[in-house]
Amino acid sequence: MVQRLALRWPVWLLPWRAACTPGTFVQQRTWAGATRTPSWGRLHGVAGVSPLVRRGSSSKSSQAPEVVLTCERYPVRRLPFSTVSEEDLATFERIIPRRVITDPEELEASNVDWLRTMRGCSKVLLKPRTSEEVSHILRYCHERNLAVNTQGGNTGLVGGSVPVFDEIILSTALMNQVVSFQDISGILVCQAGCILEQLSQYVEERDFIMPLDLGAKGSCHIGGNLATNAGGLRFLRYGSLHGTVLGLEVVLADGTVLNCLTSLRKDNTGYDLKQLFIGSEGTLGVITAVSILCPPKPRAVNVAFLESPFYVLVETSGSRVEHDAEKLSSFLEHALASGLVTDGTLATDQGKIKMLWALRERITEALTRDGYVYKYDISLPVDRLYDLVTDVRARLGSQAKHVVGYGHLGDGNLHLNVTAEAFSPSLLGDLEPYVYEWTAGQRGSVSAEHGVGFKKQSVLGYSKPPEALRLMQQLKTLLDPKGILNPYKTLPTRA
Amino acid sequence: MVQRLALRWPVWLLPWRAACTPGTFVQQRTWAGATRTPSWGRLHGVAGVSPLVRRGSSSKSSQAPEVVLTCERYPVRRLPFSTVSEEDLATFERIIPRRVITDPEELEASNVDWLRTMRGCSKVLLKPRTSEEVSHILRYCHERNLAVNTQGGNTGLVGGSVPVFDEIILSTALMNQVVSFQDISGILVCQAGCILEQLSQYVEERDFIMPLDLGAKGSCHIGGNLATNAGGLRFLRYGSLHGTVLGLEVVLADGTVLNCLTSLRKDNTGYDLKQLFIGSEGTLGVITAVSILCPPKPRAVNVAFLESPFYVLVETSGSRVEHDAEKLSSFLEHALASGLVTDGTLATDQGKIKMLWALRERITEALTRDGYVYKYDISLPVDRLYDLVTDVRARLGSQAKHVVGYGHLGDGNLHLNVTAEAFSPSLLGDLEPYVYEWTAGQRGSVSAEHGVGFKKQSVLGYSKPPEALRLMQQLKTLLDPKGILNPYKTLPTRA
Structure with a gap:
């Protein structure tokens, strides 16, 4: 009953070894630990944390160590595209005057991904304002056999949004109307x-x-x-x-x-x-x-942050405050009485709702402060969702700083994150293909929502049959016969 | 406010010249007519009607006049596919023993569409049980260049589900597990x-x-x-x-x-x-x-059948009976007070809900009893939805028996139906391309939910640009280079 109700709402599973606010530590507690940090009183205290650092913000890049070039870290070879010439730049300047960026400093933010694990060496960033301008640019690139990496906010987690080599970066930043x-x-x-x-x-x-x-x-x-x-x-x-x-x-x-x-x-x-x-x-x-x-704005929003062995964030939305409050409290009574939930807090005002959500939304950011992060984004049957975390934890032992599992309970989507002091091939060897084989054994997906990008191309076969991979390749060939659009990404070419 | 609320719920617009229960007549009332047939008392009386005749039922085919062959009614030429031979039949018999149907009487129901406006002349109907059997059949047909028409319940309204010539009918009827x-x-x-x-x-x-x-x-x-x-x-x-x-x-x-x-x-x-x-x-x-x-079954369902100048059927579903009843009655009070709604009935019990829905669901069937039906299935901006009906009514005058507009208000989907004693090229000429041009003028869709099938291929251009039609054709060529799957359908080949 409770399980069913929970699935009707947006429910997010937070890691038991919870990633908290930035600047604090990743809490070290056992899965069955007894401490109960975010109780009513403690949660109100979250009000004092620093303002959110948005993903994509460059605040940390000035002090951070240089990111290794993608082509040095990964075994990838440049395809025989043309190289951008002075004449090309002049043509681009005619298509989009004063929106052809070649300044190395400005290019830096677009060459490096948000996770700072990939670096391209593009020499030019284009900022069209209209689809006609994009059309002119692509027609020209197509004729010239110039590769193009389209970039939005550059917030992706699989290296799909930055160039691998010297692809032209086509930014959508000015197409914002x-x-x-x-x-x-x-x-x-x-x-x-x-x-x-x-x-x-x-x-x-x-x-x-x-x-x-x-x-x-x-x-x-x-x-x-x-x-x-x-x-x-x-x-x-x-x-x-x-x-x-x-x-x-x-x-x-x-x-x-x-x-x-x-x-x-x-x-x-x-x-x-x-x-x-x-x-x-x-x-x-x-x-x-x-x-x-766009759906109508709900008139009533409730957020509950609950504890049992896991932290669970539940958001309900509906059209009447009293109705929703009544339904939620009836659910919580039931959940508490049955022992499924042991403690928690409720929020209806925007400020507190945002604070509770920040606990969830900033986990990614908190993890990056714990060291090098091995990231997996897996779909699994809901009843096996957390087993992968405990299995990986047992398998890695002290090799990992933390093995963190959080995600979207209702969607069956687990974000498995393993942190370590630094990148280590031997730790990677213990994680892969183990994590992928484990997932394939459950007929899960090795990329639930993060996509394929540059980093997951070689593992598509764990979730997709050869016939599907072949059809993907055929569609690519049909729509982009020269392969100029976001090359080295998405397709299973590096199997 | 009311408009907004209505759009949050499933709302169906019924024709003012309402199509009622089978065996009765299509009511002849003006758009602004004063009679109010389905009031509280009258609606309860619907309980006495005959059991539903499902679409796809063959009850009427025994007495109905012979349907003209599609290739005689429409200007379409058979493509150079192979013809089914005795050897082919023997091969099929080996793949799916005793499920190769060649009996003309049994084939009749699969050669003719539900609207009885199309007739193929297929000589064989195959009934595989598994995807492996389908795979064997298609591999063979592909090698032999035999055309195949896949058929489900044969309830389509655009001639997509029946063969145009002698295509093999591949029925999914036994794949029912x-x-x-x-x-x-x-x-x-x-x-x-x-x-x-x-x-x-x-x-x-x-x-x-x-x-x-x-x-x-x-x-x-x-x-x-x-x-x-x-x-x-x-x-x-x-x-x-x-x-x-x-x-x-x-x-x-x-x-x-x-x-x-x-x-x-x-x-x-x-x-x-x-x-x-x-x-x-x-x-x-x-x-x-x-x-x-599948969504969870709602615990509370309310159906309201309302009158203003239009009949509107509204269904709400939620998790608590009392809450939903309260919300609905508050909405209705508001709608009545504002004059948007003048009369109506509510239903919460399954029997009455089904009766109210039958009024909506059986309109298609009722229309077929009014004579030859010219059917259009259009998407439009909601605020222009009914204008097409009044415009067509004015344009046709006494040529048409009825010009009926009903549909899905919340989806912006209008089912425009014109009935006449018999098919007439001159009436068709007054309807087309007028209806399509009118729709294109509103950037609407000339096929909202019924699809393209055989009947709408030539009008795709009113809703899709040439680049899209070209890509459709390229996808078809990629996936079915010999064109054996449901030929003469969907693609803009008969422009």
């Missing part, structure tokens, strides 16, 4: 470079919310969200982007503008082409505009 | 030939519901629902199949089994290949099994 919003239906049309948090604010002022939300919202672009089929914190409630996205405008590799930017709930006029590009990580086309369905 | 159901997550895995209503019963016994429901549920197959990207009556609440379908098993044209049958909420391991097949009407592959997410 809202095109239209329908007050009756909640349908938003905007350019791909709109920042998710700004869109959220825009539609909330109009009594709607975005159907997705994620920790990187302050930096990530809606186009990047779609290109990576972002999951995030509202997935359980509002479903996949494959359902909520109504239309896309995409520029294909040869510069063709594919206009599927309808704002219709239903449209069965042939194949649903936009679906191809959702989750294709910029390898099949460049998403330039989006039409997306 | 449930593979698994997860009580925690509500994930159902089943074969493609399961009948929607039977799946509904199956999951309802387990306290879940199917995410889709439609008038043809007693006959349609889940595989056909996916192949046509069926919308239906729960679309507004639970969203598109592109969001609720988690996995598919598909047999490709050459017999390759593409197993994307995962049961995971999140899986970002590369391109989401299953999306290609949802809505592709059997032209890219044969769907043999499905993994689909």
Whole structure:
């Protein structure tokens, strides 16, 4: 009963060895530990923490050690694309005057990924404002056989958003205009470079919310969200982007503008082409505009932060404050009486809700402060979700600083993170292929929501049969025969 | 306010010139007419009507006039596929013993569509039980260059489900097994030939519901629902199949089994290949099994049937009877006070709910009894939804028996139906391209949920740009280079 109820709501599983606020430590407690840190009183104290550092913020990069070039860390060879010439730069300057960036310092932030594990050596960053400009750029790159890495907020976790070698970086940063919003239906049309948090604010002022939300919202672009089929914190409630996205405008590799930017709930006029590009990580086309369905803003939101052996964050949303409060307290009474929940706190005001969410959203950031992080993003049957954490913990013993499992309970999505002082091939050898084989044994997914990017190409076979991998390759060849779009990514070429 | 509330619920717009129960007449009332037939008392009387005749039922075919062969009614030429030989039949008999149907009487029901507007002349119907059998059949047909028409419940409205010439009919009727159901997550895995209503019963016994429901549920197959990207009556609440379908098993044209049958909420391991097949009407592959997410069964369901100038059917579902009743009555009070609603009835018990729904679900059937039906299935901006009906009514004058507009208000989906004594080229000429041009002028869709099939191929251009049509054709060529799967359908070949 409780299990069922829990699954009807957005539920997030937090690591027992909880990652707390930045600057503090990753708590070292056993799985069955007795300490109960975030009780009512303690949680109120969270109010005093420092302001959020958004993912994508460059605050730490000035002091951080230099990131090794991707081509030095990984066994990857440059494909025979052309190299950007002075003549190319002049052409780009004609297409988008004063928006061709070659300054090395400005390029640095776009060459290095947020996790600081990959570094490209691109010499040029382009900032188009319109899909026509993107079309001109791609048509030219296609003719010249120049490789292109489309970049949104550069918040990805699998190295998909930065160049591997000297690919041209095509930034969506200036494509940040809202095109239209329908007050009756909640349908938003905007350019791909709109920042998710700004869109959220825009539609909330109009009594709607975005159907997705994620920790990187302050930096990530809606186009990047779609290109990576972002999951995030509202997935359980509002479903996949494959359902909520109504239309896309995409520029294909040869510069063709594919206009599927309808704002219709239903449209069965042939194949649903936009679906191809959702989750294709910029390898099949460049998403330039989006039409997306926004749900009505809930009038009542409750957040509960609960303890049993796990920390669980539950958010409910509905249309009547009293109704929702009544339902939630009835659920909690039941959960407490049955012993499933032992302690917790509730929040209804925005400030406290944000603080509770920050505990969840900033885990990624906290982990990066614990040392080198081996990251896995796994889908599993819900009843096996945490077994992988305990198995890995037992397997690694003292090799790891921490083996942390958190994620999205309702979605069956486990974020397994292993931290260590530094990168070590022997630790990696103990983790892989073990984690992937374990996942495949449960018919799980080796990439639940983070995608494939550069880092997970070689492990697709654990979750996808050869026939599917072959069809992926055929689609790539059909849509981008020269392979200029986000090369070295997504496709199983480095098996 | 009321408008907004209404859009949060499943809302169906019924025709003012309402189609009532079978055997009765299509009521002739003006748009602003004063009679109020379905008031409280009258509606209860609906209990006495005859049992539902399901779409796909053959009850009427025995007396109905012969349906003209498609190739005689439409200007279409047979493509150079092979013709089924005795040797082919013997091969099929070896693959699926005693499930190769050549009896003309049995073939009749599969050669003619439900609307009785199309007739193929297939000489053989195959009834595989497994995807391996489908794979053997397709591999053989591919080698032999034999065309194949996959058929589910044969309830489609655009001629997609029956052969145009002598294509082999591949029926999913015997692929009707449930593979698994997860009580925690509500994930159902089943074969493609399961009948929607039977799946509904199956999951309802387990306290879940199917995410889709439609008038043809007693006959349609889940595989056909996916192949046509069926919308239906729960679309507004639970969203598109592109969001609720988690996995598919598909047999490709050459017999390759593409197993994307995962049961995971999140899986970002590369391109989401299953999306290609949802809505592709059997032209890219044969769907043999499905993994689909079922929502929890609502504990409280309310149906309101309201009158203002339109009949509106509203269904709410929630988790608490009292809460939902309170919310609904508060909404109705507001709607009545503002004059938006003038009369109506409420239902909470299953019997009355079904009766009210029957009024909506049986409109299609009622229309077929009014004569020849010109059917259009249009997506429009909600505020223009009914204007097309009044415009067409004015344009046709006495040429038409009735011009009926009903549909799904919340989805912006209008079913425009024009009835006449018999088919008339001059009436058709007044309807087309007028209806399509009108729709294109609003950037609407000329096929909201019924699909393209055989009948709408030539009008895709009103809703899709040439670049999209070209990509559709390229995808078809990639996946089915010989074009043996459901030929003459979906693609814009008869422009």
